[in-house]
Amino acid sequence: MQMFEAVRLALQTIWANKMKTAFSVIGVFIGVTFLIAVVSVVEGMNNYMTDRFAGTLLGVNTFHLRRFPNFQTGEVTEEMWRSWVRRPRISYEDATAVSEAITVPHVSAWESANRTTLEYRGKLARDIEVIAATERWFEIRNLPIAAGRAFSGQEVRAGTPVVVLGWELTERLFEGRDALGKEVKIQGIPYRVIGMVEKQGNLFGISLDKFAVTTAYAPAKRFVNPPGVVDALMVQTNSLGELQIAIAEAEAVMRTRRHLRPSEDNTFAIETADAVLDFWAKINRILMIALPGLVAISLVVGAIVIMNIMLMSVAERTREIGIRKSLGARRRDILSQFLVESATIATVGAAVGVGTGLAGAALVNAATPLPAAVAPWSILVGVALGAGVGIVAGIYPASRAARLDPISAIRHET
């Protein structure tokens, strides 16, 4: 009997026993749903962590020199926090000295940030991150300019009151009208809008497009940071190897400047995307170890259920098997009929599970700040696991059916 016939027959039988099929595939269904949904969320987190978090917030092959880390990956005790805020800030001189001491090719930028309100002709945008930065900041942060231009080094040194806006902020203040050349007020001081950054989207539900960047010495600097200090010096190198050299050099310079003895800890933080990604990789690894176990348990349960349902089905259809045998069905015809049936049942369950898993991932994406991205391999694995479970679960019932004696099977009363 050809495969196509067998599958068609299986689908007919499944259709005729909708309830029974629905019950028998619950295990496979749950397993595959779980697999797809969890893998999608993990994959989404992965994309976010590597592309957005590491690429945008910290920058590729970049370190930040700060008073204390911006992203905490472990538990921060009260005591740690108190020691952190007692540390000296990063001064202009620190930043300049570090930049000058690094021997590998690099670009650097200063960054200071605070939250405040922007105004355009009486319209207010509250809680906006206002950043005072130097000209290479856009490059290191990998933020392309969508319209207008970024500011120049000359404008930075002159403290020109110009500003580059994030996408969402532009929308809010200008509502689709042209923003270039207009003046927005930060703390009552007018700034000319010279550019817009490309839309960045969300990270964990927080918009990445609500910011305004102005020049490092602009008047806004006064409320962003005390005079003469920056939040961070950002240094970007061409490769990871060079980054490590740059970090070592920066650390050496800073320790000398702070007069730290070898026994003393750093009184500054050097932060890279690696630290954050390492932490994420740890979570990821735990999930990926736990996931197969959880999926396997539901699939084993699913296989046992399917096997029992198939045994019942063989018993109920003993007469049908006898009839088929009397009409010339060979053992392998009966065997493949029941194997295909059990594989089809399980695959249908897995396919529904894939659908539900995808819906779950979409729901997570829409309703929670967690990003979810479907991994195509998880769909393939899900369907293949379903079919595999069906075949394994079908072997014993199908071989029992195939071995039935046609004479007694055909006389079997049901």
Place this chain on the structure above:
Amino acid sequence: MTSTELIIRVRGLTRDYEMGAERVQALRGVDLDIPRNEYVAVMGPSGSGKSTLMNLIGCLDTPTAGQYWLNATEVSRMTDDDLARVRNREIGFVFQTFNLLPRATALHNVELPLIYAGVSARVRRARAAHALDRVGLADRAHHRPNELSGGQRQRVAIARALVNDPSILLADEPTGNLDSATSAEIMAVFNDLHRQGQTIIMVTHEQDIAAHAHRVVTLHDGRVDSDTIRHAA
């Protein structure tokens, strides 16, 4: 090909069953020759071995001893799968209880032997429709067995038995579940088929049904008791 060519040649056919510690001899050495286009009724009281003989002739079972040639091929020593192929190609069964698949349409029921013969779907449908037409059920092709009368179900079963052009039509009490009017109808179909050249072997315990056959073989205690030719074939 002559009309006296033997379809079935049986020599010393014996079948024992183990019933616990006891050994039951259902057939004790049956010799039987059936030429092409014969219409044979097998009779006998229950326990006489007629069902056992039917199962052996129908290749559903293999003998303990003795030999059986079907179309000059010895089938008494064949494996399961070879027997399945012989059943598929050479034998058309008609059962007392019809034995149709309840969920399948008449057409699909008739198609079944062709599926196992590996016939393509298009050819299969055409041949099944033709077989249903031969038994006068062309207009019932898409009905399920529970939408058909007993006589119609048995005619679907006959169509199914004929669809592979078997060497023998093997009927086991074909009218056992039918009233006398319907029985007569089925017998008319059998007579027609016989006239068209079909070899028919029919197990029955009813004299008036056996009367349709041209030869009556009576079994008793696992042996042929009498073998009478009633009409010239």
